[in-house]
Amino acid sequence: DVKVTQSSRYLVKRTGEKVFLECVQDMDHENMFWYRQDPGLGLRLIYFSYDVKMKEKGDIPEGYSVSREKKERFSLILESASTNQTSMYLCASSLPGINEKLFFGSGTQLSVL
Amino acid sequence: QQQVKQSPQSLIVQKGGISIINCAYENTAFDYFPWYQQFPGKGPALLIAIRPDVSEKKEGRFTISFNKSAKQFSLHIMDSQPGDSATYFCAASGYALNFGKGTSLLVTP
Numbered sequence: 126d127v128k129v130t131q132s133s134r135y136l137v138k139r140t141g142e143k144v145f146l147e148c149v150q151d152m153d154h155e156n157m158f159w160y161r162q163d164p165g166l167g168l169r170l171i172y173f174s175y176d177v178k179m180k181e182k183g184d185i186p187e188g189y190s191v192s193r194e195k196k197e198r199f200s201l202i203l204e205s206a207s208t209n210q211t212s213m214y215l216c217a218s219s220l221p222g223i224n225e226k227l228f229f230g231s232g233t234q235l236s237v238l
Numbered sequence: 239q240q241q242v243k244q245s246p247q248s249l250i251v252q253k254g255g256i257s258i259i260n261c262a263y264e265n266t267a268f269d270y271f272p273w274y275q276q277f278p279g280k281g282p283a284l285l286i287a288i289r290p291d292v293s294e295k296k297e298g299r300f301t302i303s304f305n306k307s308a309k310q311f312s313l314h315i316m317d318s319q320p321g322d323s324a325t326y327f328c329a330a331s332g333y334a335l336n337f338g339k340g341t342s343l344l345v346t347p
Contacts, residue, residue, distance in 0.1 A: 129281070158334065165247070167240075167327060167339035168282070183334065215281050227274075227335065229281025 128152070129230035131216050137236045144203040146233050148216030154228075155221045157199035159183075159191065162213040162232070171214075174199055175221070206237045241265060242330050244338025251345050257315040259341045261328035264309065270331035273302065273313050276340075277324050285326070286313070318345045 132147035150157065158173040160183075170183030172191040180191050188210060192200045199218075203210055214233045219225040243262045251257045261271075272287035288295045288302040288311065295302045301314040315322055323345050328338040 160337075165339060167244070168337040170334050170336075173334055181333075184336075217281070226272075226284045226287075227282075229283065231279065231281050 129216055129218055129228050131214075131230040131233050133233050134231065135234050135236075137238065138203075138206050139238055140207060142203075142206050142237075144206050144235065144237075146201040146203075146214055146216075146235070148199045148201070148230060149197055150199075150216075150218040150228070151197065152218065152228070153196065154218035155196070156219040156225070157193065158217040158219075158227065159189075159199065159201045160215045160217065161185070162215055168215065171201065203235075206235075208237050211235060211237045240339065241332070241336040242328055242338040244328050244341060246341060247339070248342045249344070251315075251318045251343065253318065253320060253345055253347055255318050255345075257313075257318045257322065257343055257345070259313045259326055259328070259343070260310065261312065261330075261338050262308075262310045263330045263336075265330070265332060266309070268330035268332055268336075271302070271304065271311050272329050272331075272335070273300075274327045274329065274337075275324050276327065282325075282327055315343075318343075320345045320347055 159171040160168040174193045190202045216230045217227040273285045274282035275285040276282040299316045304311045329335045
């Protein structure tokens with residue numbers, strides 16, 4: 126089975142801190158994604174990557190950046206955390222092709238105080 | 239701007255009943271329509287998916303009905319069970335998956 130592992134289940138940070146959310150997948154998938162999930166808003170795409178060192182903006186990239194130095198690892202960076210970035214962050218991976226099944230991690234619940 | 243509109247936001251169904259969740263989209267370029275199921279504390283997982291050249295797809299108790307002309311699709315859960323209680327997301331594929339806002343389903347015993 127594909128495993129997508131997110132480094133932290135819960136994270137509490139202070140406003141203005143630089144925050145790193147890490148995601149690792151073990152199935153050699155080319156595609157990786159970061160979504161945030163908020164009650165009543167569903168899943169919104171922040172960034173995605175179709176290859177190492179490649180990144181594309183999703184629907185809500187403002188305030189975020191990403192890094193993909195190795196195929197299996199995709200990091201989400203909050204340059205200066207703000208309270209409106211308090212959310213559940215979900216990482217996902219898939220095989221090449223936009224219609225492929227997404228495999229999600231269990232999520233990181235980030236609270237910015 | 240939400241590209242996929244999902245309703246209802248929440249749904250309560252008795253055990254053995256039929257659960258119906260509806261979604262609508264605008265972009266005719268979308269060509270893949272999956273449904274994801276999410277249990278508390280877990281990430282979403284693919285449940286069933288359909289392509290627009292098919293009007294219906296059934297997998298066990300789960301059926302997707304697709305109406306291309308109306309740009310609508312729906313998930314039907316037959317003989318709903320308490321174990322089906324979860325959040326369901328419809329999605330449509332553009333350059334990446336666009337998700338609906340989700341439906342929280344509760345199946346009562």
